[in-house]
Amino acid sequence: MPSAAVDGSRRPLPRWLTKPLVGDGLPRKRQLALAIRPLLVELWTRGATESGGTPPTQAELAERLHSNSTSLSRFVSLDPRIPSEKFIENLYKAACPDATVSGGCVGITLEALQDLRTSADGERRGCPSCVELGGRIDSLTAQLNALCPACAAREKEREDAAALAASLRQEVASLRSRVRALEASEAGLQARPAMAKARRAPLPVPRQQRDRQRSQKEVAVARQLTAQARELDSAGQQDEALALLRRGTTELLSPTETALVIVELRQQKRDHLVDNLIHVYGRDQGDRPVMTVAAELHEEGAADDAGAVLRAALK
Template identity: 60%
Template sequence: MAPEGGQSRAGKWLEKEVAGDGRRPRKLELALALQHLFRLLKPEDSAESGNTLISQAEAAKRLHREGSSLSRYVNPQDPRVPTQAFIEDLHKAACMDAATSGGDVGITLEALRVLRTLADAETRGRCQRCAELGRRIDSLTRQVNTPCPSCAVYQREQDRNAVELQAMRGEVAAMRIAVQEREATEAGLRARLAMAIASKAPLPVPLRKGDRQRSAKERAVARQLAAQAGELDGAGKEDSALILLRHGTTELLNPSETALVMVELRQQERDHLADDLIHVYGRDQGDRDVMQVALELHAEGAVDDAGAILRAALR
């Protein structure tokens, strides 16, 4: 079991004063970056001791450096700057340990090299312009990272426009559905009127089997409903056409007239409407009505459709 306070003692060497002395801002940036990388290194006995920060001695052993050098590298007030080779070794080790946890180090090797070069030039005084250039870089960085008021306003306008556009699309979709339903209703009313006219009682004469007057009336009703559905389908409103056929055949027509509607749809080359009506009628209507439709289809020579409506009833 790890002694109390073991974790804090192991990582004490990384608890350097964050603030620099103001004379070496590049060394301060480099020291903070190095502290971050050292904190990513995992101690070998972390599972047993509970330490999450690597000790100075273990870090020095792993990187093949002296412990005192590491302490000076992470001290913002110490002028000593590590070599490029050390920078590369530390970054590689931190990347390996961070990868085991599914993360990354958060700084590229190239960026770390740039920090090291600037800090080295700053501490050695080899370039009097480095400090001034560094301050300019910091100023430009702050300007770049500061949100542009105009851009923020533009982005808000774009977001608002996107919301309004989405709402308008929803309204248009709802209007299309309403129009489709209204058209189907109007078509149904027209069909009801046409069928009411066509359904006037035949002349008062005794009806005989196969009465030609009754047959003509049924065919007129079927032809009217099929024509109404064909108009909707021709206008690209197939769903409305099917709604009209379903309501017309189930609410207004008898099975014999329904069979004639299917025959009329075939003759008008509206095969897809005929197929859909046969499937829906056979699935939803009672067995007696389905059988009567099938018998009428068979009598009209539509043997395949008669079999199809019976199969639909069995599903």
């Protein structure tokens, strides 16, 4: 329905056009009233614009439609009175001067509006044929609003992928929480030896390339995602596996963990998943994450994949 205020006047719609339709009776008349109201609002709005911001009164609208104020109020309410075919035609042509019988205006055609009038009139008179027509209209409306099988299948796939990603996110969060708890407990046990070691002169030992505990955590997270992607791929759900990898590496995993996922998949001969993941990651991620992934891959001995990530980022 059009906005409740008119540009220029900022006046609200009149009460008789917005009054709630209270009651469960006369469902066909309810449909007709709800279809008529937007046309009257369109006519009311245009009248306000043409008059420089002053909307027409109910009586003025009724006179333009060769009717009266009382009838207008009944037509847009659950009053049993049904407008004539001529009134419906006059209203449609006045509110939609550029629409044809086969064209549409505010979401409905003149033919469809006349069908609603016939159905509501049959409901008032208890005509079985008109009630049947109303049932067919409801059935067609339901069919138009329903998703086709292909769309429903795609929607189901999106929902399944989203649910899988949410489950993975929860599992990763739980795993990281357990790792933090383990680190905290180990920190207390290592505090005293560390203090004693600090009092001694440092020994000339080689610098470690990466933290061992951090590496274990990254490997665990990477293997979790890799395992789920492998299960989907083995079940013939390659698209779902790729969607999981894309969302997991961009929303949940760090660049280091992403590099480990690539290494794990390559070792498991899932080359088609790796190549697709490298292309999408290099194309969509920023320079820093891409460079970090490339560096980690090079350190893991996957120089070819490191170069592929960088090349994807340059395309």
